[in-house]
Amino acid sequence: MSRRPKRQPAVNANATPGKVRCAIYTRKSSEEGLEQEFNSLDAQRESAENFIASQKHAGWVCLTDRYDDGGFTGGNLERPAVQRLLADIEAGKIDCVVVYKVDRLSRSLLDFARMMQTFEGHGVSFVSVTQQFNTTHSMGRLTLNILLSFAQFEREIISERTRDKIAAARKKGRWGGGRPVLGYDIEYSPGGNRLVVNKAEAKMVRRIFELYLETRSVQQTIKRLDEMGVTNKAWQSKDGTPCGGSGFEKSTLFKLLTNVTYLGRVRYKAEVYDGLHEALIDEDLFRRVGEMLRDNRTHDGKGYSNKHGALLRGLVRCKACESAMSHHFATDGPKRYRYYVCVRAQKRGWKQCPGPSLPANDLEDFVIDQVRALGKDEELMSASVLRAQERLKADLDATTKRRADLAARLGKCRVDLRELVESGRDRNGSAALAGDLREQIREHDSDVRRLDAQLRAMRGRVIDDDELAGALEAFDPLWNSLTLAERERLIQLIVRRVEYDAVAGTISVTFHDGSDDPAEEEAACSPA
Numbered sequence: 345m346s347r348r349p350k351r352q353p354a355v356n357a358n359a360t361p362g363k364v365r366c367a368i369y370t371r372k373s374s375e376e377g378l379e380q381e382f383n384s385l386d387a388q389r390e391s392a393e394n395f396i397a398s399q400k401h402a403g404w405v406c407l408t409d410r411y412d413d414g415g416f417t418g419g420n421l422e423r424p425a426v427q428r429l430l431a432d433i434e435a436g437k438i439d440c441v442v443v444y445k446v447d448r449l450s451r452s453l454l455d456f457a458r459m460m461q462t463f464e465g466h467g468v469s470f471v472s473v474t475q476q477f478n479t480t481h482s483m484g485r486l487t488l489n490i491l492l493s494f495a496q497f498e499r500e501i502i503s504e505r506t507r508d509k510i511a512a513a514r515k516k517g518r519w520g521g522g523r524p525v526l527g528y529d530i531e532y533s534p535g536g537n538r539l540v541v542n543k544a545e546a547k548m549v550r551r552i553f554e555l556y557l558e559t560r561s562v563q564q565t566i567k568r569l570d571e572m573g574v575t576n577k578a579w580q581s582k583d584g585t586p587c588g589g590s591g592f593e594k595s596t597l598f599k600l601l602t603n604v605t606y607l608g609r610v611r612y613k614a615e616v617y618d619g620l621h622e623a624l625i626d627e628d629l630f631r632r633v634g635e636m637l638r639d640n641r642t643h644d645g646k647g648y649s650n651k652h653g654a655l656l657r658g659l660v661r662c663k664a665c666e667s668a669m670s671h672h673f674a675t676d677g678p679k680r681y682r683y684y685v686c687v688r689a690q691k692r693g694w695k696q697c698p699g700p701s702l703p704a705n706d707l708e709d710f711v712i713d714q715v716r717a718l719g720k721d722e723e724l725m726s727a728s729v730l731r732a733q734e735r736l737k738a739d740l741d742a743t744t745k746r747r748a749d750l751a752a753r754l755g756k757c758r759v760d761l762r763e764l765v766e767s768g769r770d771r772n773g774s775a776a777l778a779g780d781l782r783e784q785i786r787e788h789d790s791d792v793r794r795l796d797a798q799l800r801a802m803r804g805r806v807i808d809d810d811e812l813a814g815a816l817e818a819f820d821p822l823w824n825s826l827t828l829a830e831r832e833r834l835i836q837l838i839v840r841r842v843e844y845d846a847v848a849g850t851i852s853v854t855f856h857d858g859s860d861d862p863a864e865e866e867a868a869c870s871p872a
Contacts, residue, residue: 392442
């Protein structure tokens with residue numbers, strides 16, 4: 345049975361005595377049929393208006409503002425009309441909310457409970473036209489919760505059926521939808537969308553895989569891609585809105601290098617199935633890239649992966665060959681001899697390099713001595729702090745700008761989505777566009793939160809001369825107490841590059857101080 349809403353003049357100061365201002369909320373999950381002159385939203389509103397008219401003797405009046413969410417799920421509160429409704433409730437403009445059925449307002453028990461708290465806090469009652477209950481006593485609240493539980497159960501059943509449908513499609517090798525990936529375009533057809541090769545992008549995808557094998561570093565690969573002007577996949581939505589095209593970051597490059605789509609396969613959860621689309625990368629290239637990605641991780645999830653003790657792993661380069669020097673070892677009975685070996689010499693022969701290898705222990709001791717000596721050079725130490733702060737400020741400014749750009753794009757996507765839903769334009773093709781906008785909103789929102797965390801961490805990275813001096817003065821006792829994994833991590837944080845010049849017989853060590861001019865010293869070890 346309906347009831348007259350509870351009056352709370354202290355909370356709802358804008359209320360008029362004897363008048364109950366009723367807001368009607370309507371919702372439909374899909375956009376199908378919304379282009380019709382009289383659609384489901386209109387039918388829901390008409391029923392609610394008739395109910396309000398029947399309560400005219402109690403002072404009920406229908407507000408002219410419409411709160412219609414067409415094409416929005418009831419599983420969350422990311423709906424423009426429901427947000428306007430809650431804002432108007434908090435502003436004291438509404439005394440009662442009327443819906444056709446409870447699940448029109450929400451299909452989530454948790455979300456509904458939160459909204460009920462907002463309603464009660466502002467003296468606003470809630471009425472369902474087709475399900476009569478009174479929220480002022482415990483039995484009415486129990487009835488309401490039971491109805492919401494069934495609504496949530498129905499939503500979960502629909503979700504399970506959707507997941508089953510996606511799983512069946514993936515097992516047949518069909519593309520599962522979503523954002524297009526670099527190297528492929530989407531061919532839309534009534535029988536199901538599929539991926540077709542974009543020949544120009546396919547060449548670039550192969551080049552990215554090869555480039556990572558050359559640089560042996562995700563960050564160096566990103567740097568090269570930026571120099572080449574290569575970006576992530578750029579495409580247009582159905583209404584011509586440009587999407588994507590941003591530069592690569594570590595996460596997006598890693599995702600590309602591990603994407604089984606390029607092998608002509610599709611993934612569903614932990615399973616991989618043969619796809620119906622053409623492969624861009626052969627098995628051998630994909631395997632080698634995957635092995636290098638795993639080898640470049642300091643930890644493998646089960647323990648320390650640098651089992652041979654390469655302290656300078658990934659830092660040493662051969663200047664004569666412009667090539668990396670990788671860690672190797674040889675055994676002579678119980679003895680083990682470690683070396684850093686020029687990769688070019690390994691691949692093309694020992695005679696191709698004037699100094700193909702260096703004893704690892706001697707090279708590592710030399711680098712440690714350079715780090716230790718850093719604390720005794722006050723001028724160099726002060727310069728290091730200054731350059732580090734300059735670089736930190738530059739990084740902070742760049743990250744702040746990226747964050748502002750992302751926030752602007754996020755705001756534009758939200759405005760576009762609201763205008764699309766409220767205007768009702770292009771109903772026949774707007775479902776896909778609305779889906780694209782919601783996906784972009786989720787991604788931009790996640791990126792903004794990630795950049796906010798980065799900015800907080802960067803603002804906390806303040807270092808001064810005294811702090812650095814104290815750390816370097818305590819270098820020896822600290823170093824002796826560290827494990828091998830901790831020592832490698834510390835060196836990686838301090839040293840940017842170690843370069844061996846076999847022709848000049850020198851080794852140069854470049855620290856992470858923002859300088860491009862390394863302090864060069866004569867080699868303390870002789871080439872093998």
